[in-house]
Amino acid sequence: MPHADASHLLIPYAAACAHEGQALWPAPAAADLPNLVALLRRMQAVDRIDTGAEGPSMPHELALAHLLGLPAEPGRVPWAAFETRTTGAPCGWLRPCHLQVGADQVLLAPPGQLALDEADSRALLDAAAPFFAEDGITLRYVSPDAWLATGEPLRGLPTWSMDRLAGRHLMPEVLHFTGHPHAARWQRLHNEMQMLFYAHRVNDERAQRRQPLVNALWVTGAGVLDALPAPAPHVAVDSRLRDSALALDAHAYAQAWRALDADSIATLLVRLRAGEAVHLTLAGERRAITYACAPTGLGARLTRLFAARPSLAVLDTL
16 A cells, blocks of 8 residues: 555556457446546646557556656666665566467466465575576575576666566567677576476476476566665555456456555545645556646636546546
């Protein structure tokens, strides 16, 4: 849940796609999200970020990077450095994942499907660490689905967001770091991890339990921070739509949206009505739009009366 004192609410996956580009929740009614409707009627769009549906970063990731004072170039936001408060050293996240390999295509399974526990994650890290050490990369366990990798090969490494690619068939340029000085090294490590994990006892046990195998490590959030940006306590992210969006669960997604409208959105609306300057960023798979309080003078009210006001239709544009 977002912090109650935050004045800028960012909602990732405010719109999500099902199969073949269809909306996961087509045309929600005003009665479904009454607080969002009321909020948008009192706000106006002041900024937008367009990534398209194929960029390496999700719109909400770039919007959040901008709000936090981080470099916001697609594919080059140093999330690992920021989230671990690492300065002066190139680093990135290695995330255990499952690649479904077909005859002529590779699909990245949604990360939540692995359900990897700490013991198995640490066992895989211990097996992988010597290979990375040979290339000057150290690994540190942070959580079952995230290892911190630190070393020069991560400097300037463009990476793709797992959220962008989860459930998608991967293009060759996503799997190869073409043009980077250490591209061949990363490709070799990728191949070594596939062979190493294939014969690892963790995967033998997962196969017996009919769980997806851990057969790759996804590199993401790489880069270096010379200094940490100033804290941004005014920014809050409500990510409760993410899991159902990635799972393509339309029912759970609609339920999560209604719950979000009933608390986070309702709280922001109360603060706006009390005269506070609040902001709302709605992000989908193609763009993020930021809204601010609309002017309240007579002239401004007359202008809005005859102008198109934001409505739930904006979700279709995200």
